[in-house]
Amino acid sequence: MGAHTRSSIVGGRGPLVGRFPAPRGRSTTIAVIADPHVSPDAEGTWKLYHRTEARVMTAIADINRLAVDAAVFVGDLTRDGHCREFDRLDELLDQCAVPVLAVPGNHDVPKEYDDHQTPPLLEFISQYTPGSLPFVERVGSVDIVGINTAWMPDGSLDETHSGAISRAQLDWLERTLPETETPIIAMHHTAAPGATTLIAQTMSSTGYRMPTN
Numbered sequence: 001m002g003a004h005t006r007s008s009i010v011g012g013r014g015p016l017v018g019r020f021p022a023p024r025g026r027s028t029t030i031a032v033i034a035d036p037h038v039s040p041d042a043e044g045t046w047k048l049y050h051r052t053e054a055r056v057m058t059a060i061a062d063i064n065r066l067a068v069d070a071a072v073f074v075g076d077l078t079r080d081g082h083c084r085e086f087d088r089l090d091e092l093l094d095q096c097a098v099p100v101l102a103v104p105g106n107h108d109v110p111k112e113y114d115d116h117q118t119p120p121l122l123e124f125i126s127q128y129t130p131g132s133l134p135f136v137e138r139v140g141s142v143d144i145v146g147i148n149t150a151w152m153p154d155g156s157l158d159e160t161h162s163g164a165i166s167r168a169q170l171d172w173l174e175r176t177l178p179e180t181e182t183p184i185i186a187m188h189h190t191a192a193p194g195a196t197t198l199i200a201q202t203m204s205s206t207g208y209r210m211p212t213n
Contacts, residue, residue: 028140029068030184031098033059037107039079040088049079056092064097070139071098073128075105075150075188081118090127101137101144102128105188106161109151113159121151134169136176136183143180147173149189163189 036056042049063071078085093100102124110118125133135146149163157164165187177183 026141028142029066030139030142030144031059031063031066031068031071032074032186033071034074035076035105036073036089037076037079038085038089038092040084042079052079053088053092056089057095060092060096064095068098070137070144071096071100072144072186073100073102074186075103076107077102077105077128078108080116081108081110081114082116083119086119086127099139100128101130101135101139101146101186103133103146103186103188104148104150106150106157106163109157111158121148134172134176136180142182142184145173145176145180145183145185147185147187149187163187165191 033056036052036059037047037049038052038056039049040053042052044050060071077089104121104124108118108124109121121133125131129135129146130137133146133148135144137144137146147165147169149165151157152164152166
């Protein structure tokens, strides 16, 4: 069972993270890629960073072959936020034939203890989102809702890999989610219990539920 509550397990198949009404019209297919950790120069690491490029290339080939509606990367696109890692990631994503959306992970944003330069969050937003973060982007019959859990304006996450959802983003969710039809929330870190409660209450009409720790 791990950290999930019993109520979050359905028929022994794992946690329920969404329930949608019966399909109406054309279906929508979203490819979700988590923690690719692209690193162009890792060699023989026990975390297999040296295989990240090949694995992302395989994922993109499958995305193109299946002709999905969009690809959503839910953070840690890079190993450590090096500029060269983002450059290589961009070269790989140029081969993707469908729209790409992403939210940052803790490895994609500047950290005070890093000995290298990491592009500022504004560059991430410009490159991998519709132009803002948080964001809502309509893809087929669903709304992709992107949330930033990896970086806070007050610098409170600059020295940690932990995540948080700012009060401003919770307020934004409260205003925005009722205006969406079929939302899917993309974030890097597991939602805190308070955020989970707000999201579940706001989205109760769709039967949305997220497991809590």
